[in-house]
Amino acid sequence: MSVKRCFNRYSCGVLFCMLMWGIVHAQEISPIEKAAREGYSKRFTDSTASIQIQLNALRLAEEKKSKADQAICQAYLAMTHRRLLHLKEFTRYAEQSYHIAGTTSDARAKAFASWAMGSLKSYIEDKSRALDYMLEAYGLFTKLEANDLCARIGADISYLFSPGSEEKVKKYADAALAYAEKTGEPENILHARLAVGSYLSDRTASGDHGQWQEAVTFFRQTIELAEKEETKIISKSNIGIAYINLAVLYLNSHKPTDEQAFLACLEKASHIAQQYDLKNVYRSAIGLRGQFFLEKGEYRIAENLFKTGIAYQQALPYKDNYLLAAFYGCLKDLAAREKDYAAYYAYDIPFVRYNQLKYDESTQQMLQNADARFESDKKITRISQLEQENQLQKKNKLLGYGIAAVLLTGLVFMYRSYYYRQRYYQNREDILQQQQANNELRMQLMEKETLESLAEKLSLERRLLQSQMDPHFIFNALGNIQGMILQQDTALAVAYLSKFARLSRRVLEHSRMEKITLEEEIETLKNYIELQQLRLNKGFDYHIECETSIDPQLLLPPLLIQPFVENAIEHGLKPLASSQRGLLSIRFHEQSNEHILVCTITDNGIGLTESRRRKTHDSHRSLSTKITDERLLLMLKDNPHTRLEVREQPVTDGQGTIVTLYIPII
């Protein structure tokens, strides 16, 4: 997993979660709106008081029967609840605001209401609707010359257009910055600059140095401004985000990274994060630092940072599985680079767990958002239906007065009962249709998921072949054949060549198959081991033992075992001093009630700790272990007993490594 991207995405997420402030232009602002705005500005510091003040303002607006003010107060309340992540209240206030604003002709109220609705749609990831509302609000506020809100919404629109339309992303971000500069408020300017910075950063993905330099300069200026005006900025997280984004730019620059600048940014970000308790900024800073030291090869520092990040997250009152999975993923990566397989598998367990939780969570979130989208659409149709009904009722009333004078009231009742019955059936049908639509959406989501897992499987298969036929092994084998020929040992050369050809053919065939028999797997293993024996001049012995009760025709996924045998030979047996005779033993037994074949690979090589100490660079072997790992993870879905254990032989039994694979029987 690309961790860098993951932290990047994280800071983007922070950007989206950021909320707005409301220092509104002085003209035509009612005292009630001022009160609501005042309450809204307290949302970072004291959320209870913030909501209380806004509710008071709303009550006042209701008492004064000012619909415009009601809509504005509700819009502010909606935005406050967004900041508190209360989706239900957020939805309720945004919709009420939009509904009430619809009954007035007040442009300001309409603008606020559209803004709240746009924000809601963006929150539930309905981008196209969000853009409709936001553009409406933007247009209205532009006419009203409310520069601060134009700046605010312009930036939001810019984010919404990303990554689809580069041109519009730029246009709205630039416009937002122009509006923000008109207000002269550092708060507004910083927010708009983040939007501009965001597209400048995105552009650097192409690797152009000039554009990178431009983005860095821009963020440096932004930070300068933020530092100077720190006291006037309410959302401190924006300052932290500016530092984080600049650090990401440094990290993504052409190597070597400007270490000092990078670390200084993160230092500042952490400082602000601690001062104002900005958890997201703090975690991003830890993660980025860890990523940096990991790439630099300072594994101990990186490991400590990732562990600190995990401990920090665990101490928080809420879980963030996305982040925890990312941290454990980094630790896994680190262990793989260090060839510390024991640690690798130890980190793998929490990684898998959090990944699963994250996956469940995001599926749930997706469904929840889909539900919210559906509910919200339904409500809007209901509102217009009710309005129509109301009008009809009014008409009916008028008609009723007229007719009542002339006709029997019974007739009217008959008509109305007929009308309502029709309506009732119509409504029921509508609801059924909507339910069906909802179900279809769920089906689509599920289908997407299946497709994704299929794609995952396919790409794994492709890489499987690559991992099995280690190019290093191939060319060394050819080199050995050359040696035999040059030494004029024709018989040996011919035997070796046939073995090599047989192995290549088998691996090619097996990598395309879903399952093979145990017998075939054992044959391939023998073939592989004998080649290695010849190569290492019979430096080790081997035996393969299979419990007699096992049916040699049972089926299992192909090519799972070989990477571990390869590890045992290359890292365990090959480095042994020539005085010590190597021994490799492979045992199979069955746990039939769990549909598991247990394969134990034991060697008397130099052992994990020693191998780790000598750690020699080998990217192929970490690749093949990683792929086996991903394959085992996929199999885990079908058989929960799938597992892998790596441990060191107890000293009393001599040195060496024991790998135990629990392979699902198909």
Added chain:
Amino acid sequence: MYRTIIVEDEYRLREALSILLEMVAPEEVQIVGYAEREDEAVKLIDRLKPDLVFMDIMLKEGTGFDVLNQIAHKAFHLVFTTAYEEHAIRAFKFSAIDYLLKPIDAEELKMALERIKDLQGRFLAEKQLSELNTSLEKTPKRLVLPTQEAMHVVKIDQIIRCETSGSYTTFYLTEGKKIIVSKPLKNYEDILVPPDFFRVHQSHLINVNYILSYSREGLVQMEDNTTIPISRGNKEAFFKLMKDG
């Protein structure tokens, strides 16, 4: 007569190389020792002070790079041998260190010995070793260009363009400097790659950062006031690179 040490951990590959050397240059090479572990190799090289070392990368314990970083005696010619290490091969090219691919080809071995003879006793340079170490660690910023006179270390971002004629490559650098190397352009094409470098023509490799202008007809104007043609087959890829990046 080159007093030679072979560092190789597989005995049959070691044998193969010895026999090949015997076949290709019986008069010029005398094998004085073998080593298969890092510590063995360090001791052997410092004790026997050879003129030529063939060095495998992955040893039974440690690597050939570790050996180089520990030896005191460095006055020898160095040829790496490798089965498959893409990362290392890139680093060899940047630091102009010779290497052979296993299984070793007799012709290539012969050519490597010819190149050594051409050097007329100028051994491995300290700056080549330091470039090797940096190139292994991170993306290289410099390139070693070996010529008859010296080992030139040039900054990659100061290369405007390269032009080939036969088996020679001329490097045109900023400030009007130029260096001629007796290696084909192919050797550099693999390491001077997009987005900064682009092979516009069979005999031209250019640094796109030094382009002044280019025309649809397929001519590029460079900052050193030269005009380079773009061959028909490369046009599309070139325009795409200029557009995207």
